[in-house]
Amino acid sequence: MKNGHGTTNTSDAIDFAVIGAGIAGASTAWRLAQAGHSVALLDRDEPASAAGSSHGSARILRYGYADPLYARLLAEAETGWAELETAHGSPLITRTGCVDAGEGHDTTRLAEVFTETGVEHTLFSPEEAASRFGDRFAFGTEALWHPRAGVLDAQSTVHAMVRAAVEHSATLLTGWEVASVTRRGAGYLITAADGRALSVRHVVVAAGGWLPRLLGGLGLPTSFTRALPAFEVRQESAFHFPYREEPAEPWPTSIHMIEGMIVYTLPGGRDAGYRGQKVAEFNGGPVIGDASRQDGRITSEHRQRIVDYVGTFLPGLVPEPYAETTCLFTNTPDEDFVIDTHESITVVSACSGHGGKFAPLLGTLAAGLATGERDVPARFRPSR
Structure with missing residues (x-):
């Protein structure tokens, strides 16, 4: 062959x-x-x-699993990442840290799992979170910070x-x-x-x-x-929003859970010229059956939903996307x-x-x- x-x-x-x-x-x-x-x-x-x-250069690597099984597996995966980066000859992960927040997010439970599995973290009160991250995130709740998280280059x-x-x-x-x-x-x-x-x-x-x-x-x-x-395939949408000011250090990733919505953000990487933050709603796209039915279309309603979110919760970004894309999620119940x-x-x-x-x-x-x-x-x- x-x-x-x-x-x-x-x-x-x-x-x-x-x-x-x-x-x-x-x-x-x-x-x-x-x-x-x-x-x-x-x-x-x-x-x-x-x-x-x-595909693409930006996927979140985070440790925020309330399920101890996945927390343990992720710890086991660390050895493999080190092995692969050595073989590759350069880093595949950029460590930015991650902020977990929101009324629908059990950050206290996550902090307990982090303690059990030895993941470095800090649980900030709403006031402490506003002081630490308020120029970038306006979540208004306590926030769990773990600095080991980051962005992996999928491609x-x-x-x-x-x-x-x-x-x-x-x-x-x-x-x-x-x-x-x-x-x-x-x-x-x-x-x-x-x-x-x-x-x-x-x-x-x-x-x-x-x-x-x-x-x-x-x-x-x-x-x-x-x-x-049942394997549920969704065509998800992701949007890139520019930073208001050039950041002096990498922006953290974030997971924000509010009523009826889970939004994740991460530095966009080379996919969009390193100019801003990638923002997407978890399972916010349409169910399409299988990958052959993807069409790459993004509705104006979904785009506006994310623009409104950025304008409310991400003060460090200009709420006008400069790039957008679609990708596939294959879900199990x-x-x-x-x-x-x-x-x-x-x-x-x-x-x-x-x-x-x-x-x-x-x-x-x-x-x-x-x-x-x-x-x-x-x-x-x-x-x-």
């Missing part, structure tokens, strides 16, 4: 095909190849494509993991749209939309917003697919990840807009389950 669009020799089955070269798929391919397995990483477009969920993270996988002899096949996966002997035949085929022993499906479209073509028994949660397996097909969905920060660990978990060398938290295996 060879890197790129070339035809693939199907006479000798390889160990693993990983479908999807976003964060979850790239991480899994890296870990499988690192362990010495022969791996093909397939993507309908290219790694970190804009048609998926892992560079994917490229770093793909490069590490290829250096361990994985093959990257781009422009490879999977049409079907069928049993063939002890393994599987993966057929592309253009007729190309690949023989493999194991399949890992990490297709993000394309997963609902693919599930029916994997030959999985209904007993398995019915146990999976309880926001848990899905890392589950049937025979030699493993399904991976790092769901609900919070998978990126676990990037190096997702591959460790998925590869461990796919090879049988490690199990994953029971909550991630609905078929059980």
Whole structure:
């Protein structure tokens, strides 16, 4: 086999095909190849494509999980981030700190989890928060500050993991749209939309917003697919607002929970010229079914909703967006990840807009389950 669009020799089955070269798929391919397995990483477009969920330079890395499971997993992911940044040769994370606030946010509980897991933090009263952050955030409630949080470069993270996988002899096949996966002997035949085929022993499906479209073509028994949660794919909108004054230090990220609305903000990175803050509403976009139905449109109503929010709560920004974009969120009802397996097909969905920060660990978990060398938290295996 060879890197790129070339035809693939199907006479000798390889160990693993990983479908999807976003964060979850790239991480899994890296870990499988690192362990010495022969791996093909397939993507309908290219790694970190804009048609998926892992593109762009700005995603939040934060520790604010009231759920101790995710808090522990994030601590475990730190080792992988250090490993990946060393392999990449430069930082993938910019540490800016994060402010968690709002009437709907249980910052006291988060502070307790931080204490339990050893995350440095300070819980500010409303008056202290206004004194510390009032030139940037006007939340009016107590605020939880943790300086270790920051912004991860999703696109560079994917490229770093793909490069590490290829250096361990994985093959990257781009422009490879999977049409079907069928049993063939002890393994599987993966057929592309253009007729190309690949023989493999194991399949890992990490297709993000394309997963609902693919599930029916994997030959999985209904007993398995019915146990999976409903995957809800949304087309989310994000807006970039300019700073009123050039900041002397990086702006923190923020999570603000108010009635009927969760808004997150973060420095926009190179996506919008480092000129301002990226602002978006969590699950504020329309449900679209699967990634094939995205149209990149942003409604004037949604734009105005965010402009009004910025004008009320973010005094350090000019409430006039200078750039905007859409992206995909693939949600489960309880926001848990899905890392589950049937025979030699493993399904991976790092769901609900919070998978990126676990990037190096997702591959460790998925590869461990796919090879049988490690199990994953029971909550991630609905078929059980």
